[in-house]
Amino acid sequence: MTTLQARHPKAKRGGFVRWFTQVGWKHLVGLVVIVFATFPLVYILSTSLTKMGNIENFTLFRQFYLGNYKDLLTSTDYPFVKWMKNTLILAGSTAVISVFISALAAFAFSRLRFKGRRPGLLALILIQMFPSILGLTAVFGILSKLTDYVPAIGLGTKAGLILVYLGGSLGGGTYLMYGFFNTIPKELDEAAKIDGATHTQIYFQIILRLVAPVLAVMALLSFIGTFGDYVLASIVFNTNDQYTVAVGLQSLLADPWTKQWAMFAAGAVMSSLPIVIIFVSLQKYITNGLTGGAVKG
Amino acid sequence: MRTRNKNFELYSGGTPSLRGTLAKIFILGIVDAGVGFVLMILFGKQKYGFAIFFGIVALVINWIYLRRGGLPAKYLAPGVLLLLAFQVYVVVYSGYISFTNYGSFHNGSYTETLDAIQQAAVEPIEGAAEYEIKVTKSKDGSIQFVAFDVNTKKVYMGGENYAKHPWHEVTAAEGLVVNADGYPEAITGQTFLNDNQVNDLASTITKIKIPLGPNLSTDGFIATADAFFAQQNRFSYIYDEKTRVMTRLSDDKKFIADDKVGFFKNVDDGELLSEVGWQVRIGWKNYAKIFGDKELRGPLSGIILWTILFAFGSVLSTFILGLALALVFNDQRIKGLRVYRAIFILPYAFPAFLSAYVWKGMLNTQNGFINNTILSFMGDNKIQWFEQQGAARAAVLLVNLWLGFPYMFLICTGALQAIPNDLTEAASIDGASAWKIIRLIKLPLLLISLAPLLIASFAYNFNNFGAIYLLTGGGPFLDQTLKVSVGATDILITFVYRIAFSGSIGADYGLASAFSVLIFMLIGSISFFSFKRTRGLEELA
Numbered sequence: 038m039t040t041l042q043a044r045h046p047k048a049k050r051g052g053f054v055r056w057f058t059q060v061g062w063k064h065l066v067g068l069v070v071i072v073f074a075t076f077p078l079v080y081i082l083s084t085s086l087t088k089m090g091n092i093e094n095f096t097l098f099r100q101f102y103l104g105n106y107k108d109l110l111t112s113t114d115y116p117f118v119k120w121m122k123n124t125l126i127l128a129g130s131t132a133v134i135s136v137f138i139s140a141l142a143a144f145a146f147s148r149l150r151f152k153g154r155r156p157g158l159l160a161l162i163l164i165q166m167f168p169s170i171l172g173l174t175a176v177f178g179i180l181s182k183l184t185d186y187v188p189a190i191g192l193g194t195k196a197g198l199i200l201v202y203l204g205g206s207l208g209g210g211t212y213l214m215y216g217f218f219n220t221i222p223k224e225l226d227e228a229a230k231i232d233g234a235t236h237t238q239i240y241f242q243i244i245l246r247l248v249a250p251v252l253a254v255m256a257l258l259s260f261i262g263t264f265g266d267y268v269l270a271s272i273v274f275n276t277n278d279q280y281t282v283a284v285g286l287q288s289l290l291a292d293p294w295t296k297q298w299a300m301f302a303a304g305a306v307m308s309s310l311p312i313v314i315i316f317v318s319l320q321k322y323i324t325n326g327l328t329g330g331a332v333k334g
Numbered sequence: 335m336r337t338r339n340k341n342f343e344l345y346s347g348g349t350p351s352l353r354g355t356l357a358k359i360f361i362l363g364i365v366d367a368g369v370g371f372v373l374m375i376l377f378g379k380q381k382y383g384f385a386i387f388f389g390i391v392a393l394v395i396n397w398i399y400l401r402r403g404g405l406p407a408k409y410l411a412p413g414v415l416l417l418l419a420f421q422v423y424v425v426v427y428s429g430y431i432s433f434t435n436y437g438s439f440h441n442g443s444y445t446e447t448l449d450a451i452q453q454a455a456v457e458p459i460e461g462a463a464e465y466e467i468k469v470t471k472s473k474d475g476s477i478q479f480v481a482f483d484v485n486t487k488k489v490y491m492g493g494e495n496y497a498k499h500p501w502h503e504v505t506a507a508e509g510l511v512v513n514a515d516g517y518p519e520a521i522t523g524q525t526f527l528n529d530n531q532v533n534d535l536a537s538t539i540t541k542i543k544i545p546l547g548p549n550l551s552t553d554g555f556i557a558t559a560d561a562f563f564a565q566q567n568r569f570s571y572i573y574d575e576k577t578r579v580m581t582r583l584s585d586d587k588k589f590i591a592d593d594k595v596g597f598f599k600n601v602d603d604g605e606l607l608s609e610v611g612w613q614v615r616i617g618w619k620n621y622a623k624i625f626g627d628k629e630l631r632g633p634l635s636g637i638i639l640w641t642i643l644f645a646f647g648s649v650l651s652t653f654i655l656g657l658a659l660a661l662v663f664n665d666q667r668i669k670g671l672r673v674y675r676a677i678f679i680l681p682y683a684f685p686a687f688l689s690a691y692v693w694k695g696m697l698n699t700q701n702g703f704i705n706n707t708i709l710s711f712m713g714d715n716k717i718q719w720f721e722q723q724g725a726a727r728a729a730v731l732l733v734n735l736w737l738g739f740p741y742m743f744l745i746c747t748g749a750l751q752a753i754p755n756d757l758t759e760a761a762s763i764d765g766a767s768a769w770k771i772i773r774l775i776k777l778p779l780l781l782i783s784l785a786p787l788l789i790a791s792f793a794y795n796f797n798n799f800g801a802i803y804l805l806t807g808g809g810p811f812l813d814q815t816l817k818v819s820v821g822a823t824d825i826l827i828t829f830v831y832r833i834a835f836s837g838s839i840g841a842d843y844g845l846a847s848a849f850s851v852l853i854f855m856l857i858g859s860i861s862f863f864s865f866k867r868t869r870g871l872e873e874l875a
Contacts, residue, residue, distance in 0.1 A: 067663070078680060138412045145410050163858050163861070167421070171830060172424035204421050261685060265685045328787060
């Protein structure tokens with residue numbers, strides 16, 4: 038019993054100093070980091086509640102003005118609701134489809150043996166390192182060709198942009214998922230096989246179900262990635278109504294410290310809030326999603 | 335070979351369910367219907383090459399899914415197709431472009447350029463007549479100009495379809511009705527358009543050229559800029575198809591099409607007919623320029639150094655902070671541990687492009703929160719975050735630290751928790767201090783499992799376009815004398831982006847592509863060899 042007590046310093050006499058040197062100081066560190074991590078977010082929330090943006094925001098939360106939110110939700114010059122809708126469709130479909138397709142490919146890499154498997158995996162990683170922002174001319178070329186032949190997936194269409202996003206997100210997604218599939222014991226597959234399952238049943242009913250939380254995290258990460266794209270969306274879409282949140286909010290930034298800046302802040306708060314909530318609530322699974330099961334969270 | 339057979343058995347066989355088969359046929363059917371639709375459009379537009387290409391792709395897809403066996407292909411096909419179309423193609427295309435002079439001055443093919451040069455250089459024929467015109471539509475729907483010569487009171491007519499409606503004088507025999515001043519009011523078979531109709535057709539009307547004789551180049555043509563007045567014009571240059579020579583009419587100077595540079599060039603003094611040229615292959619010239627051109631090479635070494643510093647500094651600072659936090663907060667005794675963790679990762683959950691803008695606003699020298707509130711004790715000695723090199727670089731690194739430390743915190747926490755407890759317990763029984771346990775046991779184990787992620791993070795930051803572009807745009811631009819503008823926070827990719835898309839001397843996609851190929855090779859080989867040295871990806875290399 039005595040050894041056990043030694044490991045729990047709070048149980049001992051003269052507790053506070055010991056508690057502080059062992060655990061308490063960590064709360065202090067935590068507070069400092071919390072301030073560092075959140076002050077830009079607190080600041081943007083506060084800005085969104087001012088009438089004139091930065092110049093009225095040297096002291097946080099001096100005003101509580103909800104006009105920016107109202108303006109943004111009702112404005113026809115800055116149709117924020119439409120931007121949100123566009124972004125949800127784009128980022129949502131990209132997330133779902135890319136996770137599905139990456140998972141298919143990852144299954145092949147993890148469970149099946151075929152010629153070119155290792156070079157294929159290596160190629161997946163290396164191709165991601167191409168500075169894709171400089172490939173814009175090629176992407177633009179493909180889309181304008183498609184506009185001529187299949188206008189439904191050409192320039193100015195969501196479907197076209199989704200295809201481009203998918204092409205960009207598959208490599209990394211497949212690689213992460215591959216690592217994660219590898220952590221699922223093959224014995225499960227074998228047991229299912231003995232019970233007469235086909236490969237599709239093994240894939241859909243065993244493996245996919247087991248990794249469901251990670252799939253959700255990867256979809257979320259893909260969603261955030263697409264949500265944040267400015268360059269591609271701005272070359273594909275030209276009219277106010279077609280803008281995504283990223284392109285639209287950028288158009289508000291003509292003047293970085295007055296009224297429009299306050300509206301930008303309101304837009305930033307409204308568009309990021311759902312993402313932040315989902316992200317934090319999936320926290321438990323996120324480490325796995327990030328590392329492809331290479332380290333366990 | 336034995337493993338292959340074993341796997342083959344494991345995932346083959348079994349009776350496919352009816353539902354699965356139906357689903358497969360249904361999806362393939364949709365794909366085929368889509369391809370069929372596209373093929374019809376392509377045949378309609380007589381693009382047989384593309385049609386055949388699409389057809390073959392569709393056949394391959396069907397073959398993959400309808401045959402027995404070939405399981406890997408069934409799982410890989412959708413991903414591989416998209417990857418080929420939008421990633422591999424982009425890389426290959428950039429590789430090709432890097433050997434051309436493609437850019438805003440070399441935008442199109444030879445014939446397109448020829449056309450553009452000729453159409454752009456039009457001059458009125460000296461002493462020739464000027465007309466007031468009215469636009470009409472003839473019965474076949476083609477547009478006609480009815481022109482009135484105020485001096486001679488004669489009326490002329492001709493149309494866009496000049497083979498059928500050549501330029502000629504209109505007489506009463508064609509049903510010409512004129513008003514008291516001699517202006518034409520009606521002609522048999524012609525519908526005079528009102529102003530609104532003309533406006534709608536403006537872009538077509540201003541492009542119409544009605545030849546005055548059998549040779550468009552020499553005889554001149556009728557054209558209008560505003561649909562009210564028209565002139566007898568001629569091209570400033572005459573093109574001879576056989577010799578590929580352009581002759582400038584004003585001084586009879588000859589310019590020969592030079593396929594080495596993609597310009598019309600005078601042989602004697604090297605004068606260019608136009609700064610617009612066509613796209614040609616120029617071999618290794620773009621690469622030679624990167625390594626040889628003084629104006630590029632000068633700033634380039636500085637940019638590369640800063641790029642590496644930025645990437646390395648970002649990885650190091652985020653990793654140190656993330657690791658320290660993970661070590662401190664990997665402790666179940668802390669009350670509210672989950673709340674702490676949730677708050678620490680907020681910067682990662684907040685969309686990065688928004689963060690960049692928020693920081694940009696906060697760092698604003700005059701009106702920003704940081705100078706006016708947090709650093710208000712510095713009074714009027716405000717830090718010029720975006721105006722000075724040192725401050726701007728510090729700002730970029732600070733923002734990237736804020737953006738990146740939660741990721742490192744998450745993966746370090748994950749890796750720490752994966753280290754078996756017995757290991758650290760054994761060490762502490764042997765009398766190792768907490769610091770020694772961290773330094774000698776935890777850190778080495780951590781580095782092994784995290785090395786691949788750190789390398790990936792370095793590669794990511796090496797090309798972290800968004801972090802620089804959204805925050806500083808590469809600026810401040812302190813040296814205004816440079817031909818190619820170089821900013822103090824420019825990393826390689828933002829610098830090349832400016833060359834490619836917004837250069838003051840015009841976009842140069844060829845040069846930018848050469849850069850992107852080099853960057854790709856550089857970062858690819860760094861990553862490849864680092865991966866090879868680490869255990870995490872050992873099975874790959």
